[in-house]
Amino acid sequence: MSIKLTILKSGETIISDAKELIVEDRVCGYLFNKPHKVEYRKPILLSEEKNMSDGEVQISLSPWILLTSEDQIPVPTDWIVTLVDPLESIKEMYSEKVGGEEEND
DSSP states (O other): OOEEEEEETTSOEEEEEEEEEEETTEEEEEEEEEEEEEEEEOOOOOSSSOOSOTTOOEEEEEESSTTOOOSEEEEEGGGEEEEEOOOHHHHHHHHHHHHHHHHHO
């Protein structure tokens, strides 16, 4: 499994098991297996004391396309800005989430 974070033209950040779609020795897209949208934000604390580090963020994962039962979604290369390896903590979060879904199927 090759878990990647993908930034799309739309600005969305997607985490999935990404595989290249190759036609005639050319990558024409990627197949996202169990893609999830990654959303993050800094928590807001209404306090005179700062107890949080500046780099702390809240991360949430939700199925990328909610209104489908398909687990594999092809995405053409012209919609992909970049693919990168996620932080280990995000990779583990994703693996636990989709691993739990696989057990329920």
